[in-house]
Amino acid sequence: xxxxxxxxxxxxxxxxxxxxxxxxxxxxxxxxxxxxxxxxxxxxxxxxxxxxxxxxxxxxxxxxxxxxxxxxxxxxxxxxxxxxxxxxxxxxxxxxx
Amino acid sequence: xxxxxxxxxxxxxxxxxxxxxxxxxxxxxxxxxxxxxxxxxxxxxxxxxxxxxxxxxxxxxxxxxxxxxxxxxxxxxxxxxxxxxxxxxxxxxxxxxxxxxxxxxxxxxxxxxxxxxxxxxxxxxxxxxxxxxxxxxxxxxxxxxxxxxxxxxxxxxxxxxxxxxxxxxxxxxxxxxxxxxxxxxxxxxxxxxxxxxxxxxxxxxxxxxxxxxxxxxxxxxxxxxxxxxxxxxxxxxxxxxxxxxxxxxxxxxxxxxxxxxxxxxxxxxxxxxxxxxxxxxxxxxxxxxxxxxxxxxxxxxxxxxxxxxxxxxxxxxxxxxxxxxxxxxxxxxxxxxxxxxxxxxxxxxxxxxxxxxxxxxxxxxxxxxxxxxxxxxxxxxxxxxxxxxxxx
Amino acid sequence: xxxxxxxxxxxxxxxxxxxxxxxxxxxxxxxxxxxxxxxxxxxxxxxxxxxxxxxxxxxxxxxxxxxxxxxxxxxxxxxxxxxxxxxxxxxxxxxxxxxxxxxxxxxxxxxxxxxxxxxxxxxxxxxxxxxxxxxxxxxxxxxxxxxxxxxxxxxxxxxxxxxxxxxxxxxxxxxxxxxxxxx
Numbered sequence: 001x002x003x004x005x006x007x008x009x010x011x012x013x014x015x016x017x018x019x020x021x022x023x024x025x026x027x028x029x030x031x032x033x034x035x036x037x038x039x040x041x042x043x044x045x046x047x048x049x050x051x052x053x054x055x056x057x058x059x060x061x062x063x064x065x066x067x068x069x070x071x072x073x074x075x076x077x078x079x080x081x082x083x084x085x086x087x088x089x090x091x092x093x094x095x096x097x
Numbered sequence: 098x099x100x101x102x103x104x105x106x107x108x109x110x111x112x113x114x115x116x117x118x119x120x121x122x123x124x125x126x127x128x129x130x131x132x133x134x135x136x137x138x139x140x141x142x143x144x145x146x147x148x149x150x151x152x153x154x155x156x157x158x159x160x161x162x163x164x165x166x167x168x169x170x171x172x173x174x175x176x177x178x179x180x181x182x183x184x185x186x187x188x189x190x191x192x193x194x195x196x197x198x199x200x201x202x203x204x205x206x207x208x209x210x211x212x213x214x215x216x217x218x219x220x221x222x223x224x225x226x227x228x229x230x231x232x233x234x235x236x237x238x239x240x241x242x243x244x245x246x247x248x249x250x251x252x253x254x255x256x257x258x259x260x261x262x263x264x265x266x267x268x269x270x271x272x273x274x275x276x277x278x279x280x281x282x283x284x285x286x287x288x289x290x291x292x293x294x295x296x297x298x299x300x301x302x303x304x305x306x307x308x309x310x311x312x313x314x315x316x317x318x319x320x321x322x323x324x325x326x327x328x329x330x331x332x333x334x335x336x337x338x339x340x341x342x343x344x345x346x347x348x349x350x351x352x353x354x355x356x357x358x359x360x361x362x363x364x365x366x367x368x369x370x371x372x373x374x375x376x377x378x379x380x381x382x383x384x385x386x387x388x389x390x391x392x393x394x395x396x397x398x399x400x401x402x403x404x405x406x407x408x409x410x411x412x413x414x415x416x417x418x419x420x421x422x423x424x425x426x427x428x429x430x431x432x433x434x435x436x437x438x439x440x441x442x443x444x445x446x447x448x449x450x451x452x453x454x455x456x457x458x459x460x461x462x463x464x465x466x467x468x469x470x471x472x473x474x475x476x477x478x479x480x481x482x483x484x485x486x487x488x489x
Numbered sequence: 490x491x492x493x494x495x496x497x498x499x500x501x502x503x504x505x506x507x508x509x510x511x512x513x514x515x516x517x518x519x520x521x522x523x524x525x526x527x528x529x530x531x532x533x534x535x536x537x538x539x540x541x542x543x544x545x546x547x548x549x550x551x552x553x554x555x556x557x558x559x560x561x562x563x564x565x566x567x568x569x570x571x572x573x574x575x576x577x578x579x580x581x582x583x584x585x586x587x588x589x590x591x592x593x594x595x596x597x598x599x600x601x602x603x604x605x606x607x608x609x610x611x612x613x614x615x616x617x618x619x620x621x622x623x624x625x626x627x628x629x630x631x632x633x634x635x636x637x638x639x640x641x642x643x644x645x646x647x648x649x650x651x652x653x654x655x656x657x658x659x660x661x662x663x664x665x666x667x668x669x670x671x672x
Contacts, residue, residue: 010316010323015257015294016195017317019304103515103644105508129527215527267527268550273508274522275515367550374549456527460551
């Protein structure tokens with residue numbers, strides 16, 4: 001929990017609350033913020049990589065087949081990928097239980 | 098070898114900063130601090146001091162540059178007074194919670210209005226809650242010695258906090274007096290090279306100064322407070338180390354003729370010198386009066402103070418700053434003293450005087466009057482504070 | 490402890506004189522303290538500066554209210570300022586004036602011991618400037634012996650560099666020409 005949320009005792013804080021590990025935000029589970037989930041229709045996807053480039057949270061990684069897979073641990077559901085996709089392959093769907 | 102020189106106190110402080118081999122000075126001149134900064138710029142320009150002198154456009158920029166420079170691992174000094182402190186204060190709070198061991202000399206001056214360039218402790222009080230260590234000097238030698246000690250305290254890894262060295266503007270800053278200045282080798286022996294707790298380094302990137310959400314701000318502030326608390330014994334250690342090497346003894350609470358004193362004056366800064374002379378005069382007439390003077394204002398040394406003054410029947414509590422609290426509570430120094438006493442179940446007769454405000458001279462006679470006032474008044478009849486030397 | 494009050498006008502070097510006096514005392518191994526009447530510098534306005542010299546450490550920060558010695562750098566100040574204010578019994582007024590001591594006493598009503606010297610004339614003849622601050626230190630040495638002439642040399646050289654010699658010459662001439670009259 002501590003690592004996912006950044007919640008620590010005051011005794012464990014770095015001096016001046018400095019962040020000493022570059023990229024440590026990667027541990028924060030920003031996926032919890034998401035109410036809309038991006039889903040890619042692979043039939044329409046042209047593997048251009050715009051979603052990978054535009055995503056502010058490093059959600060997309062290229063898989064073996066050349067498609068861009070989503071890591072929902074980080075995805076906040078901002079919808080930038082869906083907006084930028086030149087062929088309309090990414091749909092934003094409501095999260096369900 | 099130390100040499101005894103006749104020198105203006107401001108210049109001596111600048112020499113001391115030079116002897117500490119600072120890396121960066123970022124400062125903006127303001128009366129009465131000007132000569133400190135001016136002399137440092139001379140030392141750098143003439144090649145006596147290998148440091149970066151950043152002539153910034155305001156005090157806000159001065160402290161901002163200091164934050165950057167200290168975070169990069171450079172030994173950093175600045176100096177200001179009064180309105181200058183007010184302008185930089187925003188960044189002062191940041192420097193302390195970020196644990197940056199900047200040293201700043203404050204040539205204490207009143208805060209306007211009316212416009213005043215003269216001495217009082219308004220800026221020292223303004224800086225009270227900024228999370229810095231606040232040391233207070235009573236003469237030129239102390240201002241110099243405390244400058245050396247300030248760097249050592251600030252840079253101690255168990256502390257790593259910014260430190261202010263307060264000296265009364267004009268009353269000390271513009272006075273020529275004899276001062277022992279050590280040589281560079283001696284200072285080097287006393288002050289090890291600066292090794293920061295954390296530093297900005299492109300080879301090993303870190304983030305200094307991130308946002309603190311409500312779920313971390315409390316912890317960050319608690320951590321800062323704990324460090325400030327923990328700094329007190331380390332300040333004592335540094336005073337001891339200084340004595341071992343230089344032979345001059347410093348205490349967190351200095352006392353004068355206090356052992357059998359029924360009335361104790363609690364003073365801070367150069368007031369205590371005139372007070373000491375007045376105490377000698379009163380003692381000759383059989384008045385049992387002594388003094389405790391506050392060397393360390395933050396962290397506030399309540400235990401040491403109560404140990405010094407706890408047996409006194411009467412206390413003369415001095416504030417060299419105006420208080421705007423509505424008249425029903427005392428001035429800032431008196432409040433701290435009373436709080437320390439109350440927490441230990443003590444309630445001597447106290448009088449609180451606002452003295453030496455905005456450059457008003459404080460004479461030996463004034464001290465005699467204040468002592469007389471507290472001795473003759475009935476407990477309970479004394480107001481929370483009174484102005485001294487005010488025309489009716 | 491001996492306390493001195495300097496009277497001058499902004500720009501006449503009263504503060505410098507005070508500082509040099511304290512520096513000479515410190516050079517001799519004594520304790521010295523010098524400070525100006527703090528304020529914005531205004532050329533021509535009456536200013537004061539203060540000095541204390543002692544064999545023991547000086548532990549006071551109040552202004553000098555009861556001087557042992559008063560030094561007046563500008564004779565026109567006598568009309569504006571009561572230079573004898575607070576002067577201790579047996580104290581001395583050291584005055585820069587072209588007039589004789591008797592003449593000054595008659596005109597100004599100064600009752601204390603008096604030392605006079607035409608410092609401005611000496612300064613003009615020696616340094617070509619009508620600024621008598623270092624010159625008057627020669628009168629101080631002559632009239633009181635509080636500081637030593639040789640102890641002034643270091644501080645004056647440090648302060649004035651290439652023109653120090655002329656200052657010292659003026660100082661020494663003032664020493665020779667100072668006229669002392671008991672009160």
